[in-house]
Amino acid sequence: MRKIADSTVRRLSLYLRFLEEFEAHGDATASSAALAARGGTTSAQVRKDLSFFGSFGKRGLGYPVPDLIARLRAILGLNRRYRVIVVGAGKIGSALVQYHGFQERGYDFAALYDIDPKKVGKEWTGLVVRDVAHLERDLHRHPADIAAIVTPAEAAQGVADRVVKSGVSAILNFAPVQLVVPDAVAVKTVNLVLELETLSYALGTHA
């Protein structure tokens, strides 16, 4: 399958959520117009996004909801579970491992690491914080699919280098830095300060 744009993948994730809502309401079919209305986009956009994966549904009848859900889950790689490790046992790291939404969607938090001796050995929602010195050994024994990096900015690149060297090929980065990784590694950076700055920019242009 050819590589599709990040923005399309994000819309597919949203469509999946909307379809799950429709299914919970007992709907057997969903039109592109209904998906578009729910997601603040256009029917044409919905049809274009779904056309990446061959033809779904029939004109005028809408998409069969359970079938489209199954195909979107397969496309998004949600038919398996992912082993996720978290490096950095601070507030955001803690919020991450406690968030139930992840487990429901197939992401299992397998280990939590920190460098602070005061945190190592403590239990956080069922996970005992491990010394980050054990990272390589642990990953060798139990490979992880995704590493969430929730360290201070100055530590993030070093952690990224270590997990990549140990075979992790997807990183969710919360540190306010641009990580440098090999092309084969996928990185998503969540930078809350950046999000706030796009809002303050918007406030300025509205004023």
Place this chain on the structure above:
Amino acid sequence: MRKIADSTVRRLSLYLRFLEEFEAHGDATASSAALAARGGTTSAQVRKDLSFFGSFGKRGLGYPVPDLIARLRAILGLNRRYRVIVVGAGKIGSALVQYHGFQERGYDFAALYDIDPKKVGKEWTGLVVRDVAHLERDLHRHPADIAAIVTPAEAAQGVADRVVKSGVSAILNFAPVQLVVPDAVAVKTVNLVLELETLSYALGTHA
């Protein structure tokens, strides 16, 4: 000033960070190539992004660092402070109000709300959790610039309607729903499950 794309605003935020690093290292000028290398983009992209705001710097000499920092801060609306309220005193709400990076950049968390009587009245890092029933009265007395919505999915739209009605024109939404708001209101949605799903999609295409 004409409205610029969200993706450009995000890159400007990043350039600002990189320039602050350069300034901390004592650099007086920065080339577009240096900014591009730091941010994983191209010199042409940097020059294009900065050209939105008139001509900066001189060919061959690079951009004067302190001047460019000042202009980027002005463009991003960072020369003032913003009053931010948080609705939802859960793990993520708590992580938000405790994150120092926000205050450094001009975002002051002014109030934290919850609907749970067990949380109302408790102190969280200097803020006493207020009953969300007081939202309108509080906003009338002390208008806020930005509302962060960190409630469960089913409560988010109701909270958005209430803060918008009370004059808030920018929302940072952490609930896994697409909020419907008037055009004049800016919304940024941070959906961590979506971010993980773009990673699992990437893992699937790499495999």
